[in-house]
Amino acid sequence: MLKLLFSLFLLVGCKEEFPTYVSSCGTEKTHFDCLHYAVLDSQDKQKLEKAFGLKEDNTCLYRVELTKYYVGHCNNFVVKSVGSDFNGYIRIEIKKGFKCYYKVQSDFKDDAVAAFDRVLNSLKMDRNETN
Numbered sequence: 001m002l003k004l005l006f007s008l009f010l011l012v013g014c015k016e017e018f019p020t021y022v023s024s025c026g027t028e029k030t031h032f033d034c035l036h037y038a039v040l041d042s043q044d045k046q047k048l049e050k051a052f053g054l055k056e057d058n059t060c061l062y063r064v065e066l067t068k069y070y071v072g073h074c075n076n077f078v079v080k081s082v083g084s085d086f087n088g089y090i091r092i093e094i095k096k097g098f099k100c101y102y103k104v105q106s107d108f109k110d111d112a113v114a115a116f117d118r119v120l121n122s123l124k125m126d127r128n129e130t131n
Contacts, residue, residue, distance in 0.1 A: 023106045032062050036061075064094055
């Protein structure tokens with residue numbers, strides 16, 4: 001019984017919970033009729049197409065960028081002494097030229113896949129709200 005409670009505590013107590021930040025980058029436009037996915041990984045590109053509900057349009061001026069950032073070795077003495085709350089983030093941005101129109105980001109601690117799923121789910125919710 002004690003083992004079961006301890007296992008349950010580990011599963012519930014160690015669950016990664018990071019918020020997802022959604023921003024329109026200070027612009028009005030949040031609905032897009034076309035998107036160009038500037039993403040190298042074909043699986044990630046397919047997931048983004050599904051989440052946005054728009055197929056690739058290479059002629060579209062609105063570009064989707066995916067950033068998967070992993071914090072490298074940090075030499076900051078404060079971070080080293082207290083530890084870091086996260087070790088990376090996933091960000092999706094829609095840009096036209098250098099101007100940002102839409103951004104979604106979530107930090108993660110040792111689970112980039114879960115962070116990517118959170119960001120994709122936020123895209124779906126936000127797209128449903130704008131239609």
